[in-house]
Amino acid sequence: MTVFTAKEFDNHEDVLFFHDRKTGLKAIIAVHDTTLGPALGGTRMWDYGSEEDAIADVLRLSRGMTYKSSLAGINLGGGKSVIIGNSHTDKTPELFEAFGRAVDQLGGTYIAAEDVGTTVKDLEIARRRTRHIAGISEGNAGDPSPATAWGVFHGLRAAVEFELKKTTLAGVTVAVQGLGNVGYGLCELLRNAGAQLIVADPHDAAVEKAVKNLGATAVGIDAIYDQDADVFAPCALGAILNDETIARLKVRAVAGSANNQLAEDRHAKMLMEKGILYAPDYAINAGGIIIISHEGPSFNREKAMRQVAEIHDTCLNIFKRARAEKVTTAEIADKIALERLDRVKSEKGDLALAS
Ligand code: NAD
Numbered sequence: 001m002t003v004f005t006a007k008e009f010d011n012h013e014d015v016l017f018f019h020d021r022k023t024g025l026k027a028i029i030a031v032h033d034t035t036l037g038p039a040l041g042g043t044r045m046w047d048y049g050s051e052e053d054a055i056a057d058v059l060r061l062s063r064g065m066t067y068k069s070s071l072a073g074i075n076l077g078g079g080k081s082v083i084i085g086n087s088h089t090d091k092t093p094e095l096f097e098a099f100g101r102a103v104d105q106l107g108g109t110y111i112a113a114e115d116v117g118t119t120v121k122d123l124e125i126a127r128r129r130t131r132h133i134a135g136i137s138e139g140n141a142g143d144p145s146p147a148t149a150w151g152v153f154h155g156l157r158a159a160v161e162f163e164l165k166k167t168t169l170a171g172v173t174v175a176v177q178g179l180g181n182v183g184y185g186l187c188e189l190l191r192n193a194g195a196q197l198i199v200a201d202p203h204d205a206a207v208e209k210a211v212k213n214l215g216a217t218a219v220g221i222d223a224i225y226d227q228d229a230d231v232f233a234p235c236a237l238g239a240i241l242n243d244e245t246i247a248r249l250k251v252r253a254v255a256g257s258a259n260n261q262l263a264e265d266r267h268a269k270m271l272m273e274k275g276i277l278y279a280p281d282y283a284i285n286a287g288g289i290i291i292i293s294h295e296g297p298s299f300n301r302e303k304a305m306r307q308v309a310e311i312h313d314t315c316l317n318i319f320k321r322a323r324a325e326k327v328t329t330a331e332i333a334d335k336i337a338l339e340r341l342d343r344v345k346s347e348k349g350d351l352a353l354a355s
Contacts, residue, residue: 008059020098030062039079041065042115068282087117100129144288149185151287154312156255170194175229178236179206200224255279268330280333
């Protein structure tokens, strides 16, 4: 088992392993970079096949948060945590209290939030043992999913504007994969904007609701890649843009909330060569982290949501630069994120030298 030499390590500042004998908690907290502020990232609970898988996942996700916050222009660093366990069978209040104590040991360098396998309720329990939890209480940001959906909606609008040369979504067909917290919210926004929906989710009740309330057309979970749609909006799983699925896609653009959509970096190039515009995942799905970055005594939801809507401009800028420089949108997103990070690093370095 390796950490320092793992390919995902990428100069992490801290990687901490926690074990609580009483509750059986096994957690890893990774802090990738705090140049822009405290490292904020969700807590994933997953039944990992091996410890190596858990380490690779937390490192990859934590690094991704550094890039996401940097690109979104917010003053937060990148971090993430994982709890090794089955989120359906292994959850207890004591486990999340123990996790809260683990987070507290970092003294605010890392701030936890919900993620795959954890809920706002779980994090509220952890909050009993640490104040370094975000995205929970009402009056503050609360569940970030509506903001994420709002951001994806605006990024998708930018993709349609750039690739289809349409300034409205009326009559645009979007194939949405996953009708969870983000996917369903996105469908509502798209429908209200006049888009046609094709949807897929293994959860029948969600599909029935979308068909009944939003006039969506339901297809099987594997058939979603083959649809004659304008846009594919992946809002469920990672690694869904791969050799097999890209070959099947008939859409002009991919714009959805799922994290780590590209199975491998080279798939960004494959999409470009096929003439499919790709809205980089961490650019378009930053709505949640943006609203959380506004939390505090003067939290103002409207103001935060206005900043989330700027994802439209962020995406449009990426699309234009990628086309002008003849490189992938994924490369440009990384470039912009690193440019900001390097700028702030050198400013901080200058300050340290001056003081
Ligand atoms: P969720 O768990 O609420 O929803 C996921 C949905 O996907 C579920 O309805 C599930 O049944 C469905 N699904 C699972 N397998 C599927 C398949 N093979 N085909 C179609 N649907 C399938 O999760 P969410 O909060 O809506 O997040 C969705 C995605 O967006 C995830 O990748 C998440 O990491 C990412 N994301 C979410 C947020 C947020 O604020 N919630 C922020 C950034 C990124």
